[in-house]
Structures are given as C-alpha cells and as structure tokens.
Amino acid sequence: MSESKMRVAVVGAGAAGSAAAYRLWQKLGHAVSITVYERKEHVGGRAWDLQFAGTRIEVGGTLLHSSGRYTMELMEFTGSQAGGSGLSIDGKNETYAFWTGKGFVVTTRTSLQSMAANILRYVGLGSARRVVSSATGMASKWERVYDLLGSGQTFTTPQALLEELGLREATQLSLASYLGKLGANRRMTHDIVEPIIHNMYNQGAEIGALAGLVGLAGAGLAGGYLFAIEDGNWTIYDKTLAKIGADLRLNTQVTAIEMLSGSSAHGEGDLNGDELGGAGETREGADAAGGVGAGGARTCCAVTTADGASEYYDAVILAAPLALADLELRANGAPLDATVYPYQEVQTTLVVGTLNPAFFGADPRKRLPSTVFTADSAGAPFKSIGVTGHSPTYDSRIYKIFSADHEMTDEELGRIFSTIHDVHRFVWRGAYPVISPDIDHLPFELAPGLFYACAFETAAGAIEVESVAGYNTANLLAQYLT
Ligand SMILES: Cc1cc2nc3c(=O)[nH]c(=O)nc-3n(C[C@H](O)[C@H](O)[C@H](O)COP(=O)(O)OP(=O)(O)OC[C@H]3O[C@@H](n4cnc5c(N)ncnc54)[C@H](O)[C@@H]3O)c2cc1C
Incomplete structure (x- = not known):
C-alpha cells in the first residue's frame, strides 16, 4: 500500500457496502485503500442462496427489477448475466393468485401484463x-x-x-x-x-x-421486468469487491467503531494510549494507519474487531443495519447517540412437493396457482407461498414460504401440501425494519467521518435502494476526504 493513500473501512459486504466500495473506487481511484469487513464467511448479506434438493435457491433478496441502474451497472462491471426470476418454472403455465382465505379472488399468469389486466378486472378501472x-x-x-x-x-x-x-x-x-x-x-x-x-x-x-x-413498482406494477443474477445475486458483490481490489476480510466481526477527534488517522493530533483504550490500540497503531487525506487534524476512526485488534482509518462507512450489527459506536470514549430501529424476523421454509387443493378450497381438478399472496385477514399460517425452482433430484417443484416470525410446523406443512419430498427451514434474524410513517430516519452521516449506508432502509428497502444509499454515502465520504 502506498504511504499516501487514504484509508477507508466499509463494515458489511451486502448490497449497500459493496455499492459504496465500488463508488469510492470510482470516485477516488488509487488515492484510497478500501478495507471491507464482513462477519460472515461470504459477501452478499441478505442477498444469499443455498443448495437444496439438487439446485440453487435464493433465500433472501431474490427479485431484481430492470429499472435498477446501479445493479445493472455492477452486472456490467462484473460481466454477470441475468437469469430467470425463478417465478416461472414451467413457462406460461405459472400463475400468481391472491387468496383471501375463502378462495382465490384473482388468478393470473406470470406475465405482468396479464396480472395487471386481471387485477383491473377485479378491482375496477378507477x-x-x-x-x-x-x-x-x-x-x-x-x-x-x-x-x-x-x-x-x-x-x-x-x-x-x-x-x-x-x-x-x-x-x-x-x-x-x-x-x-x-x-x-x-x-x-x-x-x-x-x-x-x-x-x-x-x-x-x-x-x-x-x-x-x-414494493408495487418492484413487483412490476410500474412496468419493466424481473430477474435474478444467473450465478446468484450475491456473486455481483463478490466479483465487484475483487475487481476493485478491496481488502476483503471475511469472518471478521467488527465490535466497535470509535471516532477520535483531534487527530488524523496518520497521527497528527495528540491522541494517547488512554484515549484510544482497548487491547492492542496504541499511538503507533494510529500512526501506522498511514493516509495523508486532506492533511491536518481530522477525526480518526478506530475499527475494532472481535479478536480485540484495532485498525485506524480516515473514514468509515457502516453498511450493516445497526439493529443487526452487534457493535458499539463511540465518539471520544462516549457512546454515540443513534436510535436502533427494530428489524423483523422472517422464517423462510423451502418445500419440495405438491400443493394440496383442499387447503385452498380449490377445485382438485384444476391446476393450483404457483404463487399465492395473502393478507393477514386470510388466516393462513404463512405470508406468501411461491414456486421458486425445480428440483432435479425429485423432479418436483420447490416452494418458498415466508411466514414472518412463525415457524411453519410439520402439521401445517402437511395440510398445505399433499406430497412433501424434502423441507429446509432458514431464519432471517432481521429481514427488514419495521417501516412506519412517523420514523425519524437516522442521517447518512452519524458523526464526522462515520457514514451510515443503511439509513434509508427505514423509508424503503430493496437491493437497488440499498445500492443507491451506498452510492450516496460514498459521495459523502469522498466529499469529506477531499
Ligand atoms: C427474505 C428476504 C427477501 C427479500 N426479497 C427481496 C427481493 O426480492 N428483491 C429485493 O430487491 N430485495 C429483497 N430483500 C431485501 C434485500 O435483500 C435487502 O434490502 C438488501 O439485501 C440489504 O442490503 P444491505 O447491504 O443494506 O444489508 P445486508 O445485506 O444485511 O448487508 C449487511 C452485511 O453486513 C454484515 N455485518 C453485519 N454486522 C457486521 C459487523 N459487526 N461486522 C462485520 N460485518 C457485519 C452482514 O453479515 C451483512 O453481510 C429481501 C430481504 C429478505 C431478508
């Protein structure tokens, strides 16, 4: 690493952190060295897949929309290809349906045009x-x-x-x-x-x-088309971080980010060992961080990891939701004031099998819809159930069930499916924040030099939206450093 490089840390290698790292590289090029901390053994965060029943299934952020320019940009940058959305396994025979508990009020083919036309018929033109x-x-x-x-x-x-x-x-x-x-x-x-x-x-x-x-635009109500990345949505982040030469530290949990004013990361201020505190944190450590940045005294950021080691940066982007990050934010020894908004648990259940028409009150002679949306008033034990792939092992469909914080029991699955070949349960400890109209969103800049890429998620969240927020924090950081 060159002596003159500015040092930036990004905490979290999901959509927001990867987009932020890419944008920093784009804006600052070789003037910046980017370290990305990721506590899991893989990048992608909530965009993640797993192998099940002989195939690969997206279990988090699945559907991308053609209007998402930053996702498209990273696809192009990494040479990634768009694959199918996973919603259509048998082509034109796949259907969406809206279920009220008493029956299917709207059933429609997977094409967005046909969905719009059928919804229009049901609810009326106005x-x-x-x-x-x-x-x-x-x-x-x-x-x-x-x-x-x-x-x-x-x-x-x-x-x-x-x-x-x-x-x-x-x-x-x-x-x-x-x-x-x-x-x-x-x-x-x-x-x-x-x-x-x-x-x-x-x-x-x-x-x-x-x-x-x-959500409605992302579902295609405003036009466009849906897709997923051929090799897995997370792979565009993996390839992006590799291509920009980020120092990616997998399996590395950040436990604290501390803003230390009165010094730059290259030790021009008057910090001493006591102010830095903690194991392995020394003035030499701060000096060794290098980075000339704009020169002169500026806040220095100490990033501490679970092994107790600290490294020093000119600025940090936190790209993990505070509610899920399990880390402390401090400024000069005192806790930093930042509201932690709760995130919701989501149980995801994958089932290889055949739906039971009797559960839905449907005619057993007719083909059941492949994706069923419900409101709570329907009284179903799930929020939605949808076909998500085809198992070559069982030559059967794979369904994905979202059931909020309720774990689907074997008894419930036995009522919903007439045949079950295999089941896999997966829990998102925090899938999305609770979004309400009165939220006082956190700022994108939590303190001078500390930026928060997940601040927008309490207004709306999706892979592309998080990428936009990541770009914005990178712009803010670049402005701060130059
Ligand atoms: C079940 C589900 C279905 C979804 N469906 C869709 C969809 O179809 N389309 C869509 O666009 N969006 C969808 N989303 C939303 C989308 O996945 C998220 O909005 C987006 O992936 C969030 O990206 P992020 O980078 O902000 O956060 P994350 O993806 O959560 O990334 C944060 C990263 O930070 C890491 N991290 C956390 N704490 C630390 C720490 N202390 N130290 C180091 N690393 C840390 C985490 O391991 C993680 O990798 C879905 C989400 C879920 C859960």
Whole structure:
C-alpha cells in the first residue's frame, strides 16, 4: 500500500457496502485503500442462496427489477448475466393468485401484463388506474436520483433526499391513508396491495406509503421486468469487491467503531494510549494507519474487531443495519447517540412437493396457482407461498414460504401440501425494519467521518435502494476526504 493513500473501512459486504466500495473506487481511484469487513464467511448479506434438493435457491433478496441502474451497472462491471426470476418454472403455465382465505379472488399468469389486466378486472378501472399511475409516478420521480448522485451530489439525510425527489409526503403517510387519499377501493387495498406488500416487507397497509409504492413498482406494477443474477445475486458483490481490489476480510466481526477527534488517522493530533483504550490500540497503531487525506487534524476512526485488534482509518462507512450489527459506536470514549430501529424476523421454509387443493378450497381438478399472496385477514399460517425452482433430484417443484416470525410446523406443512419430498427451514434474524410513517430516519452521516449506508432502509428497502444509499454515502465520504 502506498504511504499516501487514504484509508477507508466499509463494515458489511451486502448490497449497500459493496455499492459504496465500488463508488469510492470510482470516485477516488488509487488515492484510497478500501478495507471491507464482513462477519460472515461470504459477501452478499441478505442477498444469499443455498443448495437444496439438487439446485440453487435464493433465500433472501431474490427479485431484481430492470429499472435498477446501479445493479445493472455492477452486472456490467462484473460481466454477470441475468437469469430467470425463478417465478416461472414451467413457462406460461405459472400463475400468481391472491387468496383471501375463502378462495382465490384473482388468478393470473406470470406475465405482468396479464396480472395487471386481471387485477383491473377485479378491482375496477378507477382504483387500478390510480394505484398503477401512482406507482409509476413514484418510479419516475425516483429515477432522478441517478442523475443527482452521478453528478456527485450528496444528501446528509434520507429526508433531504426524499425532499429533493418530491417523495417526502409518501413517507409521512401510511400506505392505507395514501391509497385512501388516491381513492383506491377496499378490494385494491386489502385484497391486492396488502398481500403483495406482505410478501415483501412482512407488513400490511400500515406500512409507510413510499415502501408500499416501491414494493408495487418492484413487483412490476410500474412496468419493466424481473430477474435474478444467473450465478446468484450475491456473486455481483463478490466479483465487484475483487475487481476493485478491496481488502476483503471475511469472518471478521467488527465490535466497535470509535471516532477520535483531534487527530488524523496518520497521527497528527495528540491522541494517547488512554484515549484510544482497548487491547492492542496504541499511538503507533494510529500512526501506522498511514493516509495523508486532506492533511491536518481530522477525526480518526478506530475499527475494532472481535479478536480485540484495532485498525485506524480516515473514514468509515457502516453498511450493516445497526439493529443487526452487534457493535458499539463511540465518539471520544462516549457512546454515540443513534436510535436502533427494530428489524423483523422472517422464517423462510423451502418445500419440495405438491400443493394440496383442499387447503385452498380449490377445485382438485384444476391446476393450483404457483404463487399465492395473502393478507393477514386470510388466516393462513404463512405470508406468501411461491414456486421458486425445480428440483432435479425429485423432479418436483420447490416452494418458498415466508411466514414472518412463525415457524411453519410439520402439521401445517402437511395440510398445505399433499406430497412433501424434502423441507429446509432458514431464519432471517432481521429481514427488514419495521417501516412506519412517523420514523425519524437516522442521517447518512452519524458523526464526522462515520457514514451510515443503511439509513434509508427505514423509508424503503430493496437491493437497488440499498445500492443507491451506498452510492450516496460514498459521495459523502469522498466529499469529506477531499
Ligand atoms: C427474505 C428476504 C427477501 C427479500 N426479497 C427481496 C427481493 O426480492 N428483491 C429485493 O430487491 N430485495 C429483497 N430483500 C431485501 C434485500 O435483500 C435487502 O434490502 C438488501 O439485501 C440489504 O442490503 P444491505 O447491504 O443494506 O444489508 P445486508 O445485506 O444485511 O448487508 C449487511 C452485511 O453486513 C454484515 N455485518 C453485519 N454486522 C457486521 C459487523 N459487526 N461486522 C462485520 N460485518 C457485519 C452482514 O453479515 C451483512 O453481510 C429481501 C430481504 C429478505 C431478508
């Protein structure tokens, strides 16, 4: 490493951290050395897959949307290919359905056009048009973010970003109130929108309206198409970090980030061993961090890992949700004040088998829909159940069930499926935050030199949205250092 390089640490190698590292490399090139800390043995975070029943299944962030420019950019950068969405196993015979507990109110082929047409028939033209045009309007306002961030603009808070895009109001209302104001009817809100949002955020129409609209646009209501990365969504992050030459430290849990003012990472201030505190932390350690940055005294960031060692950086991007990161934030020895918003547990169950028509009150002679969305009022033990692949081992479909914090019991699976070949259960300790209209989002800059890439997730979250937030924190950091 060159003596003159600025040193930056990124904590978390998911979509947000990888996008931030890429953007830093793009903006600062060889002037910066980037260390990425990741506590797991792999990158990707909540974009992750596993081998099951002879094939590969995405168990976290699965569906990408064609409007996601940063995801597309990283695909191109890494030479990754788009594969199928996993929603269509048998091609045109796959169907989505909305289930109220009493039956399927809308059943539709996997094509987004056919979904739109059938929803329209069920809810009526007025409601459908208002909701679709609202999701489309949100998507086109959101698109401006790429020009703004591309030109180097920065946003210190999610509120400032939303204000600039003209989307602030949508975070101040619940989805139910927002749709009510639009004049959407009950069928649209409760039988269609709520089940879709359920599947994506584990919440109903009480969710903040922006997250709801992002969910609807992401489901294809605003056009475009859905896909997944051929070799696994996480692989674009793996390849990106390798290609930019980041120093990736897998299996390395960060336990504390401490901002130490009055010194730069290269030791121009007056820190002493006591101020640094902790095992292995010395003034020499700070000096050895190198990095000239803009020169002169600036905050130095000490990143401590589970083995007790600390390293020193000119700036740090925290790209892991505070609720899940299990680390301490400190400024000059005192805890840093940052609200920890709760994240929701999501149980994911994979089942190779055949659905039981009797459970859904469906005609046993008819083919069952491959993906079933429900609202809580349906009384089902799951939030959604959908086909997600084909098992070559059993020559049978694989279904993915999301059931919030409820573990699907064998008895429940026995009622939902008429045949079961294999089952795998997987728990996301924190899948998404609880999104409500009144959240006072954390800023993208928690302290001078410490940036928070997951700050936007309390307004809306998805792989692309987290990438956008990652880009913004990288822009902020570049501005801070130069
Ligand atoms: C079940 C499920 C389904 C989803 N479906 C979709 C979908 O279809 N489409 C979509 O766009 N989005 C979907 N999402 C959301 C999407 O996956 C997330 O919004 C996105 O992946 C979050 O990226 P991130 O980088 O912000 O956070 P994460 O992916 O959580 O990355 C944070 C990283 O930080 C690491 N880390 C945490 N603490 C520390 C520490 N102390 N030290 C070192 N490393 C640490 C973690 O191990 C992790 O790798 C889904 C999410 C879930 C859970």
